[in-house]
Amino acid sequence: MNEAVLTVTDHGGWTELTLNRPDRLNSFNEEMHGALAAALDDAADESCRAVLLTGAGRGFCAGQDLSARANAEGPLDLGSTIEAFYNPLIRRIRGLNKPVICAVNGVAAGAGANIALACDIVLAARSAKFIQAFSKIGLVPDSGGTYFLPRLIGDARARALMLLAEPLAAETAAEWGLIWKVIDDAALMDEARALTARLATQPTQGLALTKAALNASGGNSLNDQLDLERDLQREAGRTPDYREGVKAFMEKRTPNFTGRRS
Missing domain, CATH: 1.10.12 (Lyase 2-enoyl-coa Hydratase; Chain  A, domain 2)
Incomplete structure (x- = not known):
C-alpha cells in the first residue's frame, strides 16, 4: 500500500484511513483509488470492527483530480472512470460489514462530498463545506449523490444544491439531516476517534x-x-x-x- 496517497493506522480493533494528497485537497487519482480499495478490502477482516475515513491537511476531498485531464484531446469516456473506480468505492463503503465513520475536516466537493455521504456516520468540522461541484464543469453528480441527497434532505434541496453548486455549510448540513453532527475544528478528530473506538467495542x-x-x-x-x-x-x-x-x-x-x- 502506498502511504504517500493513503495513510493507514491500526488502532487495535479499528482502522483509520487518511486520504493523503493534501497539496491537491486529497483529490482522487488512480493510485489513491487503488490504495483505498485495498485498505477497505483489508478492513473487511473480522479483526477490524470499525473504520474511520478522513483527509489530511485543510480539506477532506475535492473529488476527482482534473489535472491529468486538462490537456486531453478529444472526448473522454468518464463513464469508464465511474465504472472502474467510483462505483466500486461506494459499493465497498456501503457493503462493508462494519460501521464506517467519516470525519470531514474541510471542504468535501464533488465525488468527495458523496463519498462522505456514503459512510454510515458523518461528523464534520464546523468550518467544513459540502459542494456538489459537478455542474460547474458540465457534469452530472456521481458517486451516489443523486441517490443519497434526495433521500437525506428531500428533492427540492437536493435539486438546488446540484444545479446551483453552492457550498453548504456544515451547520446547515446537520440541521437538514445530511450529516450526523458538527464538531469544533480542534475537537473533530478526537471525537471521531472516540466514536469509532466505541463502535469497535459493540456487537x-x-x-x-x-x-x-x-x-x-x-x-x-x-x-x-x-x-x-x-x-x-x-x-x-x-x-x-x-x-x-x-x-x-x-x-x-x-x-x-x-x-x-x-
Missing part, C-alpha cells in the same frame, strides 16, 4: 446486519422489509454477541462483545 455482527437492513430499505416495500428484518434478526440471534448481551443484561453488567460471527 459488530448486529451492526453489520442493521447496516444491511438500512441499505435495502429504500428499495423495499414494507412487506419486503418486514421479511428482511425477520431474516436478519434470525441471523443476529445466532451470534455470540447476542448471547453475551442477554447474559450481561440479566447480570446487570457491561457486556463484553467480541464481534465474532460464531
